[in-house]
Amino acid sequence: MGTVTTTAFDLVSRLSSLTYDLAGTSNDLTINGFTYNAASQIGSLTRSNDAYAWGGHYNVRPQLHGQWPQPDESGKRDKSRL
DSSP: OOEEEEEEEOTTSOEEEEEEEETTSSOOEEEEEEEEOTTOOEEEEEESOGGGSOOOOOOOOOOOTTOSOOOOTTSOOOGGGO
16 A cells, blocks of 8 residues: 655744555654754654664764865866866
8 A cells, every 4th residue: 555644834934743664564754753953953852663763873073164275366266176
């Protein structure tokens, strides 16, 4: 039969529940318990199946001011200095 996806939303149209029901398996996933910050960005959530959890990590190096070449008078950047 396939996978059935169900969604629900709160009064201001933010996701409140997301369910994936995989036919014939016990690997279903429900994500709910969403909290949101003032900008409506997801702060936290609850997942029913940790098999779908992201287990990796990565580092993000912030862009430092002045690292990239500044544009010349024509507005172009000299990419040879990258």
